[in-house]
Amino acid sequence: MKTQRELDLLVDISKLLKKYGPETFESLSELILNTEITEQLSQILIQSSKTARSIQKEKRETRAKQKISIPKLLIDLEKIEPEKYQLLMNFHTDLVEKKILTSLRDLKNFAMECGLPEIHSNSRQKALNPLINSLVKFPNEQLIQITQSLDKYDSSDRSLEKWSNIILKKDTS
Amino acid sequence: MAKKVSLINMKGGVGKSTLTVNLAWQFAGLRKWNKKVLVVDLDPQFNASQYLIGVSKYEEIVKKNIPTIWDVFEQHSHTPGKGKLKALAPESVLYNVVSYNDGSRIDLIPSCLELAYSMRNPGQKEVLLAKLISKIEEDYDLILLDCAPTESVLTTAAYLSSDYLLVPVKPEYLSSIGLPLLVRSMEEFIDGPYGDHDLKLAGVVFNATSEYSPEEITAKKEVKSIAKQNEWYIFKEEVSYSRSYPKGAREGKPIFKTSYARTSQASKFHAFAVEFAEKINL
Incomplete structure (x- = not known):
């Protein structure tokens, strides 16, 4: 045993071993040892998790809209x-x-x-x-x-500085 | 025919310009009225112009030499080297502030500091504004004149151009002294060469009121006494003090659009506008 992380994995594997039986585990072991396949599997899992989150968000927004x-x-x-x-x-x-x-x-x-x-x-x-x-x-x-006619009011610059320039006849250009 | 109303008090800082601008917006901007309103800025301090159009548009007026109220009073003056000036085309002095699709709008005759020079050389200028307004008043429902707080040729010009006077009074000692000064000004006008001009007092409105201040109660009592002696109407609706008014001026918005303005303040102003409209049959 090397690291805590490896220990954790072993505990998880033991649980799965109990759930699926040693035969199923053995028949899959060759596949699991193929690094290319485990990488692909990991990517698929990450992607599906993202999709699930986005679906949930969409559902929440739809529910909010339906309320109005x-x-x-x-x-x-x-x-x-x-x-x-x-x-x-x-x-x-x-x-x-x-x-x-x-x-x-x-x-x-x-x-x-x-x-x-x-x-x-x-x-x-x-x-x-x-x-x-x-x-x-x-x-x-x-x-x-x-x-x-929703917005008809002037919201241009109204600073004191600009008014001072006009009143004191300073060049404002 | 437009109703022509001068907002006047011989005391400065009573809120004439703020009232003028907010009344203009109420009557033009609210669908309840949909009026065509002209604001005439008759004060060399040009606060109503500042409030209504902001600095960028005012700059355009200065740069493009767009005529102002000064040009109305000086249209017949001789300028050294330029000879006699041509009579001013009335429409050239109207600056559109806002137009609504239903035809209601606010136009402005802007003011400028140079108007103070016209006050120094009054010679026969007092009739010029009334003459100009008579040529354009068919195009408006309401014309509001924001007056300067001093007796001058501009005051006579305002009287001659108006059907009504609206007198804002801040209920405090110095502000209420402006009222007897106004009484004197009106008496001099009536006794003068234009005494046959039909000018009514729409009423006195208490502006920037707060609540339960002893000074305010005393001032109101004194104002009511003067009003009674002169048979002046005092508006039942008061315009209460709100920080939203100066904020509105900074933002270029009426009280009913000012951010954070309490609805009660906007409603109080609206109630006054309703009473004012009834009083002048708008």
């Missing part, structure tokens, strides 16, 4: 008003993926700006469906305007 349901009013629109459905579906997806109106406060302000009924939900996720439901009533043209 699409409002029924929106689903009903698909056949009646496909254009509006597409507009609102895109808007809904952007909301779900937090590309727009990233906080509950932003959602509430947006509703106020658009003259929509006040949002009383206390979480952003819960506020999404009531928001979409109120938007369903708008004509398409107005919906386009609403969705395009």
Whole structure:
């Protein structure tokens, strides 16, 4: 016996020996001693472990997405008003993926700006469906305007230094 | 026909520019109103311009020689070597701040430091702004004039260009003294050559209020007394102090869009905007 690691392997082999019997072990021993095959086997195991992890992650994400349901009013629109459905579906997806109106406060302000009924939900996720439901009533043209008017405020440089340059007539170019 | 309102107080630092800009955003930006708003920056300190367009766009105005409120007052002045200046085309002085797809928008007549020179040489300039506004007012629902806190030709120009005055008052001793100064200014205007101009006082709004401060309670009592003597309306809705206002100015955003602004502050301002709109029949 040389190392602890080798000892550990021996313990594991003994357990397998008990589980599968000495005959099975003997018939496989030639194969196991072939280094090329053990290397391939090791690669396959690493790869399958990675795949399993990625499948699990995908499943978790799908479950999370399924939790955010699409409002029924929106689903009903698909056949009646496909254009509006597409507009609102895109808007809904952007909301779900937090590309727009990233906080509950932003959602509430947006509703106020658009003259929509006040949002009383206390979480952003819960506020999404009531928001979409109120938007369903708008004509398409107005919906386009609403969705395009999400950020209309100037966020350019407002530093004191730049203002000083203008006020003191320093060259700002 | 646009409603024309001057935000005025003979005391500086009472929040005229902040109120002007936030009212403009409320009426243009909220779907409830969807108004076309023009902001006229009548203060040489040009705070409303700074708040509304930020330094980069203001730089563009300076570099491209885009006309400002100074050009409105100096359009007929003689310049050595240049002869008489041409009359200003009204649309050339309008700077678009924001346009919404439904047609609502905010335009600005920006101000500049040089406006102080116009105050030093007033000669007959007080009518020029009203004349210019009369040519463009059909294009707007609301025109807000942010006034300088001193009596000058600019004050007369603001009176002549307005239907209403809105007086922001900070409920504190020195700020409330601005009110009798304003009374005197208005009386002089009424007794002067333009006394037949129809100018109403929309009301006094308490701005930057806090709660339960003894000084504030005293100041409010005094202001209410002066208002009563002059039959001035005091708005029921007050605009409370919030750090979000200066933050909004830094970020170029209205109170209802300022990050971290408490919803209650935004709602209070909205409530005042509603009362103000009712008062001037907007």
